[in-house]
Amino acid sequence: MTIHIALAGNPNVGKSTIFNALTGSRQHVGNWPGKTVEKKEGRFRIDDEEILLVDLPGTYSLAAYSVEEIIARDFIIHERPNAVIAVVDSANLERNLYLVAQILELDVPVILALNMQDIAQSRGLKIDKAALAQKLGGAPVVETVGNRNRGLNDLKQVIHEVATQPPQSLPQPVYPKALEQAITDLESKIQTVPNLTEAYRARWLAVKMLENDPAILEYLEEMGATDLLAAGEAAQAQVEEKTGEDTETLIVDRRYEFIGDIVGHALERPSDSTLTLSDRADEIITHRIWGLPIFLLIMWLVFQFTANVSAPFLDWVDVFINERVARWAGALFDAVGLGDTWLSSVIIDGVIAGVGGVLVFVPVLLFLYMALALLEDSGYMARAAFVMDRVMRTMGLHGKSFLPMIVGFGCTVPAVYATRTLENEKDRKLTGFLATFMSCGARLPVYVVFGTAFFGAAAGNLIFAMYMLGIGVALATGFAMKHTIYKGQPPAPFVMELPPYRMPRPIDVWRQMWERTRGFLVKAGTVIMSVSIVIWLLMAIPVRGDGAFNDVAPAESLYGAASGLIAPVFAPAGFGSWQASGSLITGFLAKEVVVSTMSQVYGVTEADGTEEPVHFGAELGESVVDAGKAVALTVQEIANILPRTINLIPGINLSEFDFLGNAGEEEENSRLETALVASFNESAGSPAWGAIAAVAFNVFVLLYVPCMAAVAAMRHEFGARWMWLQIGYTLGLAWLAAVLVFQIGKVVI
């Protein structure tokens, strides 16, 4: 028989570290039925017993005010696990025990896991395990320093003992006399209602009724237990009359007294120092004046990390998939006599090109998620939210909303999902809305290509201007929404725990990187692959001229003709060519596709006819060499972060490292760039205005609908109405901004 164990605890107590350490790779990640909250399950063995471990959502309470709290509570009540491991932060024991007290009230065997003992010890906090266990009525107490795998064997042993022994009854808070009387009275009434006590224990239900628990009251109302509800109200009124306090306050206060008693016996705090190491760090890091510059410096490092460091790998994946694998597949089709058929075309130009377009971004995402995991696990993320609170307030949001926006610089999709950490519906929607204006990694290649084509060495200015414009538009949009559709709404309450600073653990960082990247691969991979095939189909169908299926010039395909229909819309912005419009349409699938579409439609892809023979072995060897180069370049880029940062100070110009003598950098865009300049000069109406049209085009790319995956995420999280509002607003704004840039630019120059 499988033993069922649940893992409960506050957020940030290292619950997932314990979960991973216990279950290793035997995990299954899904969603709770009907909810968008992640459910993690894992299996492991102790002796011959199979254990199923379920990771409950991290919550501060079981009060049923959030989805997570309801999920955790319902699981314990309805699934009746053999035991609940309550993971607590030893360095914040008293506050953490509030959740434990509520779990005890559910009358389930509890194992207390004292995590983060190292931090507690460094602060001079002494926990008397024996006294704690005794106060908890003999419930096992295990020290698990999640960060060093210590105590895991103890924990396993205890799980085995608890699960194989008959459950003991554990202590629970005892309430003041008047309240206990009311509880007993209600209990007897609850027992008369049929079916009720099968799911719930009478005492727990009575306490919850007196606590005005919204979920329980709703449940009883649905059951039609009106007599019972009336009795509950009467009991509340009676207790209030006797004690002068409302029942909710009495219950919570008593729970904290119960905890206070436990802590009084089992926890010894140092008498002197009240300022911890984290507090001292916060004196500087969250300082009124220094906080913001420190934050900007850290963001700069994150940008360097994700944009530059991952670039060599990005190039490597790009070459490997879009050139090598595509060529190998072509050779394979030739070998079996299917070369140059529609089948080889759909696989190579459709599937490989499409999936390749997604895989190319895996290195960027891995590095981005690494940076984010480091920020999160070190405890800095919460401080960034703290420091940014005053900026966010101008948009009617608070500091916590800033976290999804940071994520938005990497990719809009995870940014939309990251809004889940916000309690308030309005905040979640507005934050998700604004996060799309944070220029994501996929938009960067567009700025780079246009920047070098039209501005040469000053390309960096265009890139920087685009990022700044994105932030500016987000600020302005947030400000406008605060004063229009959200006018008069009070700011959402801002309360956030500041976890102590910690050293991130590599294995945890890696797990986060991989889990998030895998999620991206699965979601975006399936969608983009199918759409790539559709685009291929559209480009294969001739509508003009004398081309045949799969043998047609892009301009004469269904795709080219359809793009031509839309093109006039963009004429006022100076880029009314069918190529530009066509690439914007595919850019809706994923913004990085804008560049690849352009190189296709401008006909500057590899010249055909000069196919070299495939040397599989040699090319594979070359790929390995290239991978080595990519690693070297990455190390070089990491080394360069420091001089580049110091070079920000005017007057200093340190030289940067160059390991491979520029061998890894090769500019192959020159033909595309030449074609771009010619095309934009023409659509702008004058060679003098081509550059303005290019800027307008970039502004449009920055602001218009993020991409299909992001739109799907918005719909998933915020509903179809909000998604359409987003699409409409971004399209309208992007068009208006592009037209303004072009028309004003024409006058100024």
Add this chain to the structure above:
Amino acid sequence: MFASRFRRSAVSQPTSEPQLPSPPDCLEECTGPCGVGPMPLCMAGRGETVCIHEIQGGRQLRQRLLDLGLNHGSTVRLVKNEMPDPLILAVKEDGRLALGRSMAQRILVTPTQRT
């Protein structure tokens, strides 16, 4: 009667926040004596330990603060209180909470000691 009204509002609209009388504005610097009676949390100075007297606000807000350890009668220490940033509180001695100023304005406290 009172209980019945209370309960219904809790079920149907748990997010609604009642209109509050306007306490001193925490977004402004506190000037003059703050008095000895209950005062908004944001008026307390850095390092001061105060006692939670009352939380003005809707059920959901109150519940959230209770869950985080700001229950009636418990003491909190102000680790940081700098305009215009949120406050940092030591809750149950060992936990650290960041609290927005508009929220700190609705938590009435009584001073206990100055360290």
